[in-house]
Amino acid sequence: MSAPARTGRPFSDALGITPLGDGRFRADLDEAWSIGAKAHGGLLMAVMTRAAITRAADGAPGTDPEPLVVAADFLRAPDLGPVELRTEVLKTGRTVSVVAVRLLQDERLMLSATVTAGTLPADEPRWAEPVLHPSEPTADALGAGTPDRPAVGLAAACDLRFPADANPFMRGETGPPRMSGWVRPLGEEPDVLFALLAGDVLAPTVFNLGGRFGWAPTIQLTALLRGRPAPGWLRVDSESRSVTGAFFDEDVSVVDSAGRLVCQARQLALAPKG
Numbered sequence: 175m176s177a178p179a180r181t182g183r184p185f186s187d188a189l190g191i192t193p194l195g196d197g198r199f200r201a202d203l204d205e206a207w208s209i210g211a212k213a214h215g216g217l218l219m220a221v222m223t224r225a226a227i228t229r230a231a232d233g234a235p236g237t238d239p240e241p242l243v244v245a246a247d248f249l250r251a252p253d254l255g256p257v258e259l260r261t262e263v264l265k266t267g268r269t270v271s272v273v274a275v276r277l278l279q280d281e282r283l284m285l286s287a288t289v290t291a292g293t294l295p296a297d298e299p300r301w302a303e304p305v306l307h308p309s310e311p312t313a314d315a316l317g318a319g320t321p322d323r324p325a326v327g328l329a330a331a332c333d334l335r336f337p338a339d340a341n342p343f344m345r346g347e348t349g350p351p352r353m354s355g356w357v358r359p360l361g362e363e364p365d366v367l368f369a370l371l372a373g374d375v376l377a378p379t380v381f382n383l384g385g386r387f388g389w390a391p392t393i394q395l396t397a398l399l400r401g402r403p404a405p406g407w408l409r410v411d412s413e414s415r416s417v418t419g420a421f422f423d424e425d426v427s428v429v430d431s432a433g434r435l436v437c438q439a440r441q442l443a444l445a446p447k448g
Contacts, residue, residue, distance in 0.1 A: 183361040184331040185368055188217055189224050191259065199225045199259040203252060208327040212251045215392045216374035217328075218277065218285060219246050220367045222259060226273040226289035229261040239271060239291035240366055245396040246287035252279045264288070294366065294402055305433040310407045311335040311356045316344070333358045334375070335407075343381040351379035351414035351422070356407045364403040364430070372408045372428045373397045373439030379414040380422050380445050388446035393421075395441035406431030420444055 181187055184206050191199040207217040223241050230239040257279045264272040270292040277285040318334040319325030325334075335356045342349035353376040359368050378390035412426040422445050428437035 181361070183359065185220075185359040185371070186362060188331075189221060189367065191221065191225055191228065193228075194258070197229055197261040197263075199228070199261070200256060201225075201259060202256050203254050205254055205327065206331045208254060210327075210389070211254065212389075213254060214328045214371075214374070215248060215395065216371035218248075218252070219244055219287070219374070219395065219397070220371045221257075222246065222275045222277055222285065222287050223289050223367060223370060225259040225261055226275045226287075227291050229263060230266075230271045230273050230289075230291045233263050233266055234271070240294045240402075241289055241370065241399050242270065242292050242294070243290040243396070243398055244287060244370060245394075246285055247394050248285055248392045250282070250284045251391060252277065252284040255279070257284070294399060296402070299434070302435060305409075305429055307337075307354065307409055307411065307429075309409050309429060309431050309433055312337065314338040315356070328375070332360055332375070341377070341382065343377070343384070343387075348384040349382045351382050351417060353377055353379050353382070353410075353412045355410050357410060358407045363405040364408055366399050366402055366436070369403050369408060369428050369430075369437040370397055370399060370439075372410050373426045373437045374441070376410055376412050376426070378422075378443065378446070379412055379424055380417055383417065386446040390422075390446050391444050393442045393444065395439060397437055397439040399437055401430075401434055401436045403430040403436045404432040404434065408436070417445065 191201050203213040207214045227239045260276045262274045273289050275287045315335040318329035340354040409429045412424050414422050426439040430436050
């Protein structure tokens with residue numbers, strides 16, 4: 175397995191794709207953005223989106239398309255290692271273009287997505303809900319690791335902080351299925367693809383209910399990208415509306431350091447078996 179280049183920018187390093195011709199690209203998934211032995215789902219969506227907007231730009235020279243909507247079905251969890259991305263342009267338009275992306279490993283389909291691309295608005299919102307949480311970590315915010323248990327994988331590939339009074343499972347307690355935190359990339363400022371990843375960066379909300387911890391595989395995730403992030407931290411908040419049987423949902427908002435909503439994500443996932 176060839177590892178992505180190391181430049182001190184783990185996020186940009188992980189997004190490296192190699193054109194193979196005919197709308198196909200190669201990417202390498204390594205342990206930098208892993209959850210156990212698997213690649214992080216938000217990183218997979220960012221890699222697929224990078225391939226899609228590259229393909230959209232190839233089909234419309236002189237344009238610089240950005241993701242507006244990313245909808246992905248997680249069919250199987252790819253192992254760390256090389257993957258192939260196959261893209262197909264479904265529509266090329268003046269306002270939006272749509273590209274289908276399939277991620278395969280060893281010729282086996284792992285994820286399927288559609289990416290709607292266009293130009294993100296730079297205007298101030300005509301209306302937006304007030305931001306109720308601090309846009310930057312507070313002085314008592316907790317880090318992702320401790321001296322006894324350093325962060326690994328995803329938690330070490332970016333800068334993660336958590337409110338001291340949130341996320342009860344981190345204190346061995348139970349509470350409502352809600353999570354909060356702040357995140358930023360290492361060695362660079364956040365861009366729209368990092369905002370997409372941030373929509374899936376927090377621990378599963380069901381951890382707060384207690385009793386069940388471990389792998390919580392995403393079934394389907396749809397993200398709306400609403401703007402280009404300002405430099406600095408991204409505030410992430412997630413909550414479940416219903417945890418029923420083996421399934422739970424998550425609604426996630428990502429707000430930048432200027433207090434602007436930059437990503438909304440909703441997913442259906444399987445609760446850990448415990």
